[in-house]
Amino acid sequence: MENSAISIRPFIGARDFKLSKSFYRDLGFNEVILTPTMSLFKTNQLGFYLQDAFVKDWIDNTMVFLEVEDVVQHWNTLISLKLSDKYTDVKLSPVRVEHWGRECFLHDPSGILWHFGEFFQSKSS
Numbered sequence: 001m002e003n004s005a006i007s008i009r010p011f012i013g014a015r016d017f018k019l020s021k022s023f024y025r026d027l028g029f030n031e032v033i034l035t036p037t038m039s040l041f042k043t044n045q046l047g048f049y050l051q052d053a054f055v056k057d058w059i060d061n062t063m064v065f066l067e068v069e070d071v072v073q074h075w076n077t078l079i080s081l082k083l084s085d086k087y088t089d090v091k092l093s094p095v096r097v098e099h100w101g102r103e104c105f106l107h108d109p110s111g112i113l114w115h116f117g118e119f120f121q122s123k124s125s
Helices: 017-027 056-060 071-081
Strands: 030-035 038-043 046-051 063-067 091-097 101-107 113-119
Touching: 017 030, 017 038, 017 046, 071 091, 071 101, 071 113
Parallel strands: 063 113
Antiparallel strands: 030 038, 038 046, 091 101, 101 113
């Protein structure tokens, strides 16, 4: 099957919709309000839908992976935002090296786990 996909946009929930919207704006996403209970958060061509919906099992098992060019630089940006000072349930975990690349982690105010990762480039001649 040939695919002409342009983007992929997951739907994520929020324990406190207003708080989560503020968090994602502070994180650097641009909000597009779609309805009173759903917003699109975008950066460049990437985006996700944030819903005013809290299902504990769903939220507790939601993870989003965002590939970045330089995970150390992205980590430094995350630290500079002081999100864990502003949002009590936000947790940052530092960069770690895996066999495939490097990543750091961020839990949003609802507990959704964000992976920010950078893949190692394969060396081919």
